[in-house]
Amino acid sequence: MEIFDLTIHELHDKLKAKEVSSVEATRAMLDRIEAVDGQVNAYITVTPEQALVEAEAADRRIAAGDIAPLTGIPMGLKDIFITKGIRTTCGSRILENFVPPYDGTAVAKLKEQGAVIVGKLNQDEFAMGSSNESSYFGPVKNPWNLECTPGGSSGGSAAAIAARTATATLGTDTGGSIRQPASHCSCVGVKPTYGRVSRYGVIAYASSLDQVGPLTRDVTDAALLLGAVAGYDPKDSTSVNTPVPDYLAGLKSGGKGLKIGLPKQYFIEGLDPDVKRAMDEAIALYKSLGAELREVSLPHTEYAVATYYLIATAEASSNLARYDGVRFGHRADEIRGLKEMYAKTRAEGFGSEVKRRIMLGTYALSSGYYDAYYVKAQKVRTLIMQDFLNAFNEVDVLLTPIAPTPPFKIGEKLADPLQMYLSDIFTIPVNLAGTCGISIPAGFSAAGLPIGLQLIGKPFGEATILSTAYAFEQETQWHLKKAPL
Amino acid sequence: MLGALCVHAFALDGATMKYQVVIGLEVHTQLTTNTKIFCGCSTKFGSEPNSQTCPVCLGFPGALPVLNRQVVEYAIRAGLATNCSITQRNVFARKNYFYPDLPKGYQISQFDLPICQHGHLDIEVEGETKRIGITRIHMEEDAGKLVHADISEVGDDSCVDLNRACTPLLEIVSEPDMRSPDEAIAYLKKLHQIVMYLGICDGNLEEGSFRCDANVSLMPVGSTVFGTRAELKNINSFKFIKQAIEYEIERQAEILDDGGKVIQETRLFDPNTGTTRSMRGKEEAHDYRYFPDPDLVPVLIADQWIEDVRAELPELPEAKRARYVAELGLPEYDAEVLASSRELAQYYEETVALFPQAKIVSNWVMGEVARALNDDNNRSITDCPVTPALLADLLKLMEKGTISGKIAKTVFDEMYKTGKAPEKIVEEKGLVQVSDTGAIEAMVDEVLNNNPGQVEQYRGGKETVFGFFVGQVMRASKGKANPAVVNELLLKKLKA
Numbered sequence: 007m008e009i010f011d012l013t014i015h016e017l018h019d020k021l022k023a024k025e026v027s028s029v030e031a032t033r034a035m036l037d038r039i040e041a042v043d044g045q046v047n048a049y050i051t052v053t054p055e056q057a058l059v060e061a062e063a064a065d066r067r068i069a070a071g072d073i074a075p076l077t078g079i080p081m082g083l084k085d086i087f088i089t090k091g092i093r094t095t096c097g098s099r100i101l102e103n104f105v106p107p108y109d110g111t112a113v114a115k116l117k118e119q120g121a122v123i124v125g126k127l128n129q130d131e132f133a134m135g136s137s138n139e140s141s142y143f144g145p146v147k148n149p150w151n152l153e154c155t156p157g158g159s160s161g162g163s164a165a166a167i168a169a170r171t172a173t174a175t176l177g178t179d180t181g182g183s184i185r186q187p188a189s190h191c192s193c194v195g196v197k198p199t200y201g202r203v204s205r206y207g208v209i210a211y212a213s214s215l216d217q218v219g220p221l222t223r224d225v226t227d228a229a230l231l232l233g234a235v236a237g238y239d240p241k242d243s244t245s246v247n248t249p250v251p252d253y254l255a256g257l258k259s260g261g262k263g264l265k266i267g268l269p270k271q272y273f274i275e276g277l278d279p280d281v282k283r284a285m286d287e288a289i290a291l292y293k294s295l296g297a298e299l300r301e302v303s304l305p306h307t308e309y310a311v312a313t314y315y316l317i318a319t320a321e322a323s324s325n326l327a328r329y330d331g332v333r334f335g336h337r338a339d340e341i342r343g344l345k346e347m348y349a350k351t352r353a354e355g356f357g358s359e360v361k362r363r364i365m366l367g368t369y370a371l372s373s374g375y376y377d378a379y380y381v382k383a384q385k386v387r388t389l390i391m392q393d394f395l396n397a398f399n400e401v402d403v404l405l406t407p408i409a410p411t412p413p414f415k416i417g418e419k420l421a422d423p424l425q426m427y428l429s430d431i432f433t434i435p436v437n438l439a440g441t442c443g444i445s446i447p448a449g450f451s452a453a454g455l456p457i458g459l460q461l462i463g464k465p466f467g468e469a470t471i472l473s474t475a476y477a478f479e480q481e482t483q484w485h486l487k488k489a490p491l
Numbered sequence: 492m493l494g495a496l497c498v499h500a501f502a503l504d505g506a507t508m509k510y511q512v513v514i515g516l517e518v519h520t521q522l523t524t525n526t527k528i529f530c531g532c533s534t535k536f537g538s539e540p541n542s543q544t545c546p547v548c549l550g551f552p553g554a555l556p557v558l559n560r561q562v563v564e565y566a567i568r569a570g571l572a573t574n575c576s577i578t579q580r581n582v583f584a585r586k587n588y589f590y591p592d593l594p595k596g597y598q599i600s601q602f603d604l605p606i607c608q609h610g611h612l613d614i615e616v617e618g619e620t621k622r623i624g625i626t627r628i629h630m631e632e633d634a635g636k637l638v639h640a641d642i643s644e645v646g647d648d649s650c651v652d653l654n655r656a657c658t659p660l661l662e663i664v665s666e667p668d669m670r671s672p673d674e675a676i677a678y679l680k681k682l683h684q685i686v687m688y689l690g691i692c693d694g695n696l697e698e699g700s701f702r703c704d705a706n707v708s709l710m711p712v713g714s715t716v717f718g719t720r721a722e723l724k725n726i727n728s729f730k731f732i733k734q735a736i737e738y739e740i741e742r743q744a745e746i747l748d749d750g751g752k753v754i755q756e757t758r759l760f761d762p763n764t765g766t767t768r769s770m771r772g773k774e775e776a777h778d779y780r781y782f783p784d785p786d787l788v789p790v791l792i793a794d795q796w797i798e799d800v801r802a803e804l805p806e807l808p809e810a811k812r813a814r815y816v817a818e819l820g821l822p823e824y825d826a827e828v829l830a831s832s833r834e835l836a837q838y839y840e841e842t843v844a845l846f847p848q849a850k851i852v853s854n855w856v857m858g859e860v861a862r863a864l865n866d867d868n869n870r871s872i873t874d875c876p877v878t879p880a881l882l883a884d885l886l887k888l889m890e891k892g893t894i895s896g897k898i899a900k901t902v903f904d905e906m907y908k909t910g911k912a913p914e915k916i917v918e919e920k921g922l923v924q925v926s927d928t929g930a931i932e933a934m935v936d937e938v939l940n941n942n943p944g945q946v947e948q949y950r951g952g953k954e955t956v957f958g959f960f961v962g963q964v965m966r967a968s969k970g971k972a973n974p975a976v977v978n979e980l981l982l983k984k985l986k987a
């Protein structure tokens with residue numbers, strides 16, 4: 007087994023036992039990136055010099071007997087995370103050469119533990135997309151089939167796990183952007199409860215929906231990495247001040263006696279047969295483990311996508327106003343006057359998906375339409391939230407598919423944005439409800455493409471979904487399969 | 492063409508008015524918190540451009556605002572002092588528009604749920620008391636400022652200074668209740684006095700800490716339907732505000748007289764010409780697309796917090812003035828002047844506490860103290876070299892008869908210059924009052940002997956000459972003779 011194949015906890019054991027050094031692990035990872043990333047395009051920026059300096063520091067720390075779970079582990083970050091001194095593009099031309107002057111909270115927490123950042127990962131521009139085709143830096147290819155998309159918007163983060171060019175990565179999930187690519191790339195991805203992880207230093211797409219989470223090779227790593235970044239942050243007033251449980255210690259408690267809900271609105275006609283089969287097998291497995299499965303109803307599910315696209319675009323239209331060419335990032339050349347500077351800078355800097363969403367959001371917030379669209383969407387959002395709370399009065403977790411289909415081909419849905427938006431139909435409600443969900447590998451299609459399974463938990467029920475996922479992982483081999491790369 | 496004189500005459504001559512003036516005011520007060528409203532940067536005025544900034548107030552990607560609790564407290568103070576109800580669930584909204592001095596592309600403000608609502612202030616104009624409604628007070632962040640430089644270094648470019656971006660403001664919006672420029676100024680001065688009393692604003696108009704937009708419209712006398720208004724922006728002195736409103740009344744009256752229509756627009760006041768000119772019309776009005784800021788959770792204000800703030804409110808000028816009249820027996824005029832500023836009132840009260848003769852202290856504070864400070868480049872009462880304790884000591888010396896009132900003024904000037912204790916000055920300069928009857932009698936005799944003509948006049952019934960004798964004796968004593976003794980002896984001798 008190569009060093010780059012190892013999980014966080016496996017590599018940690020070897021670092022601790024001094025069987026391998028962080029410098030060796032980091033070099034191995036950088037070599038692997040060099041060897042395969044040309045095919046995958048998961049990285050926008052690779053930082054070999056800085057990574058090796060950090061690895062040396064980690065090795066000194068380990069030598070001194072001071073090793074935290076992430077010390078010396080080579081990691082990649084979605085390029086939405088602000089990193090001091092490392093260019094941060096958010097997948098956009100408008101930030102092509104932007105080098106931030108500060109670190110965000112999640113990044114600072116990783117650095118405190120001595121994690122090694124090997125680079126910044128490709129993503130849909132400003133996290134807008136479900137296929138990673140809207141990045142200014144080109145599409146990411148799915149390591150399981152280079153003709154397919156890895157999903158989006160954290161497609162680079164998921165693909166790097168599958169291509170084994172990062173031990174673990176952080177992504178963000180606004181409408182499924184961690185879980186859906188995790189599913190498409192056969193890795194584990196967690197969307198924590200809104201407020202569980204600080205958003206300080208994460209470039210905002212839709213502030214009330216965005217949440218930071220881990221993408222990893224297995225559930226143990228997910229528990230570990232989530233524990234490392236979770237917690238109250240005084241710099242983010244939406245972060246919640248409740249204690250962070252020891253997710254790792256709680257992993258083995260899942261499965262037996264658990265009440266699992268199957269939302270009937272998620273198991274509809276038209277679900278891809280391969281996905282349907284994987285779900286049936288998962289349900290059977292949980293039954294065999296002693297879980298109680300029952301049907302529940304989330305009656306407002308059909309409105310989720312429309313609601314999401316009103317709220318997310320409204321917030322995005324405002325969040326993206328700061329990219330105006332005044333203080334940082336791209337500014338158009340040969341401009342005459344202020345209005346032209348704004349118009350030309352933004353016309354050149356943003357791609358078409360971003361422009362489409364800014365226009366949608368601007369329209370939804372404009373006077374005369376605000377009540378009909380934005381306010382109405384907020385009301386529906388409350389109903390969707392209530393659906394989940396009602397369901398959780400009956401069951402401990404919900405089991406659903408992640409996506410209606412296995413990964414699709416690059417370019418297949420580009421011409422039809424509405425079709426593309428529907429690919430997040432099973433993940434979006436969790437963001438609207440503000441609760442937590444996890445995606446875990448649950449099988450492969452006939453064509454050999456990954457299929458993920460979603461477990462949805464109560465607000466701050468991360469420990470429960472992690473232990474439920476862990477029980478599944480213990481009985482299956484899906485997470486051990488390697489992409490043919 | 493409208494001349495300044497014509498405007499003046501118009502405004503004064505209310506009788507010729509066919510129109511009723513309607514004025515509403517929006518006042519922006521910059522709060523005296525040490526740090527900005529959503530980040531920890533300093534709010535100090537006049538620093539090197541962009542030296543007081545961070546990722547948050549620069550609107551950098553990924554940065555998030557966190558509310559400064561002190562701002563909420565100051566807003567509650569302002570609300571309680573202006574008889575507002577305090578909104579207990581506060582939501583911040585984003586006001587979206589593009590401008591280079593607005594880093595995020597939106598201003599964080601409050602929209603439909605301002606922290607204070609439905610208040611009022613009572614003003615006095617020409618002896619009449621009038622109540623002016625306060626619609627709302629809300630918290631918001633300021634923008635930065637553009638520096639339009641034409642120096643060679645930057646060519647024609649404009650520079651942006653974001654030190655002021657994200658400094659905390661309260662916007663205080665009145666009802667359109669004012670009916671004359673004088674009422675508007677009375678309201679503004681009262682508000683100005685209150686925010687300074689509350690210690691939440693330094694009140695500096697020139698630096699923009701207290702700035703005012705005026706909405707002015709005219710309607711025919713007797714009408715109840717308001718006319719179309721013009722908004723006069725960012726005027727930075729009471730005098731200019733008055734001038735701007737007066738000009739605007741005249742301008743609109745002329746339009747209406749000619750059968751024209753006033754257009755709704757924003758106008759700028761030019762202090763050089765005393766006129767206003769159009770800045771932008773309504774057709775360019777923004778659609779601000781307000782919506783609740785998802786980065787800030789609602790601020791919940793518990794009853795207890797409001798009560799705690801109420802308990803710590805300082806006595807406000809109105810209450811102070813009433814108390815000075817009722818408890819200290821001061822005349823209305825004295826009470827008004829002394830209560831006009833928190834610092835002056837404090838100085839006065841500290842002095843009275845040590846020398847409990849309210850009117851004498853009032854005379855001195857409004858007289859000698861005010862004069863000395865005024866002559867000294869309008870120095871602030873807070874750094875008056877003659878402290879309340881020193882002033883009280885001086886007044887005690889006078890009361891004991893150690894020095895005369897006249898000498899006291901000399902001593903005061905010396906105290907102001909040197910900061911020395913009055914006893915010391917009196918001793919050093921030998922200014923102790925002479926009350927020794929024998930010594931004074933000798934001087935009286937001498938004066939009477941030297942001025943036989945005047946003595947004759949006095950005895951002949953011209954009693955006004957008495958003052959002449961007193962003056963002569965005081966002069967002979969170099970001002971140190973006790974005037975009471977002088978009077979007594981003079982009378983005795985002249986009547987003899």
